[in-house]
Amino acid sequence: MLPKDLIRRIRKLEIRTRKVVSDMLAGQYHSVFKGRGMAFSEVRQYQPGDEIRIIDWNVTARMNEAYVKVFTEERELTVMLLVDVSASKEFGSRERTKSEIAAEVAAQIAFSAIANNDRVGLILFSDRVEKVVPPRKGRTHVLRLVSDILTFQPVGKGTDLATGLTYLTQVAKRKAVTFLVSDFQARDFEKPLRLVGRKHDLVPVVVEDPLEEAFPRLGLVEMEDPETGDRFVVDTSDPGVRGRYARAMQGARDERRKLFKKLELDHVELRAGDDHGKALAQFFRARARRMAA
DSSP: OOOHHHHHHHHHHHHHHHHHIIIIIHHHHHHHSOOSEEEEEEEEEOOTTOOGGGBOHHHHHHHTSOEEEEEEEEOOOEEEEEEEOSGGGGOOSSSSOHHHHHHHHHHHHHHHHHHTTOEEEEEEESSSEEEEEEEEOSHHHHHHHHHHHHHOOOSOOSOOHHHHHHHHHHHOOSOOEEEEEEOOOOSSOHHHHHHHHHHSEEEEEEEEOGGGTSOOSOSEEEEEOTTTOOEEEEETTOHHHHHHHHHHHHHHHHHHHHHHHHTTOOOEEEETTSOHHHHHHHHHHHHHHHHHO
8 A cells, every 4th residue: 555645746746747748748759659560450452553562462362353451550569668776866956856757757758658558667777677567558557657666665776777778688579669767877888778779769868967967166075975885075165176077977978978879879868957748848859850851
């Protein structure tokens, strides 16, 4: 039984998410993410202008007149949410932590998916695979996924993108639309990212907080790495310290963007305090334009 405050929290998130989906996302999701291909529907009599290659020769031979195969787009997709639940995701300098942003964005994606009758599954990972929820349809299922993202207490604290991505390749035998939601504070994930991108429609979703981009001027501050537990004192009033940190973070961001471009992966960058539904809608529009080009 879920606590009442959590139920209210999930319900509030559902209402906010459904509005975003109905106003901005559902139609764009449908146009951007295609089904598995064309499925046979029926046969009908040949009409002038029909392509010869779609003639059903077996039926034509039996009926002594030409019949063609009719196909419809096979729309149903499997959508996998691959969500980072490492300790660094609990950081937040704005209204919501990075884990809460991840839950909101996952809900927006999941509700867009079920609006198109797609199945949605979930893999939570840290430095290990923490929890797996097989793909299913329906509102109740999506609310369970959101609850899991918000409340799950991981065993691991570190971030190992390679572990989550490798597990996906082992369990998802058919092509899936995969949203990798993480702050990407990890190393050595280019190879598994490339492998998953070849097999699946992979969309990296980067969740960031403005305070991670630059130190505010607060004097001597004791900080703790949430993933390792290491503590250290930083003089945030020192321009040199702030400058080196800002350059390092910008360098990491630039390298990540170069990697996504190199692997031809469309990605989304979400910043705490911004309108995440709007950012997703902009991503869908940009992707639609690129696909139409």
